[in-house]
Amino acid sequence: MHEIGMLKQTAKIAERYARDNGLTKVESIQIEVGQLSGALPYIFYEYFDYVAKDYPCLNGTKLEIKEVIGEGLCNDCHALFNVYEFEGKCPRCGSQNKKILSGTDIRLVSITGV
């Protein structure tokens, strides 16, 4: 539900890297969105252009999103499982007691441009 704020932060970081590396036009941005980050990729796609309006080098920039699986380690039976798919419960023993190993972050991986 914070996709606009997250997109603004993404755009800010992308613009900084473009500027620091002498890019005048960013053709695409590669980001990873964790399944457990709370962000919905389709909203990112929908609103990126709106947020990018504030940054001339990001006008027309294409957003490329890779989803990162939210993996959990069950603290009771040590099974590894997809937290989103199994709704937080270990599929082997049913426990909710787990350590989240991945999928909570949103990362700007790279930008490409000229």
Added chain:
Amino acid sequence: MEVKIIDVKESIFADNNANADKLREELKANKTFLLNIMSSPGSGKTTTLTRVINNLKDKIKIGVMEADIDSDVDTKKILETGINAIQLHTGGMCHLDADMTYQGLKEIDYKNLDLVVLENVGNLVCPAEFDTGSVANMVILSVPEGHDKPLKYPLMFEVADILVINKIDVMRCFDFDLKKLEEYAYMRNPNLKIFPISAKTNQGVDALCDYLYKEVNEWNN
């Protein structure tokens, strides 16, 4: 022209996390303890805070920052205790971040205070996601909300240092199992300090205030 690929590999949350860490360093240097209070709306944040202020205000210098989407209802209640309180309006946002918190701290002149309390927006989801730069996070859960909340809102209970269970005076009116609540809460966070209280009747409030006073003194010395 050649297309360049620039590696970034930066979390979009990195900026706020860095700002929060920097803020904590400044608070330590200035000997000010920032307590971030979070909960759902109506759990009794302001009532509990009023009790804590009245208990501690003669021993330590306290200031309060109220964060709401609109109105100054809570700020007015806190001002009645005689200490300074300011209202932060979030501009429609459902949470505060470290930068907004820092702006508020400057406004309340935090350098002259031992304890600043940030009463965050009433919401069990969003405020947990953003480090405000606080020294400790307090979550208030009230009895009518039920004992299953640590199962449903894991992050809030994971980031909490202190869990206050409010409205224990009405426990017999609800299907609230204190033992289950503690089991679920410790499952999320084994290091939680749990304080059952009633802000209305003052039950359990002394124990909470004694703990806070000890924590503030440790931080400030």
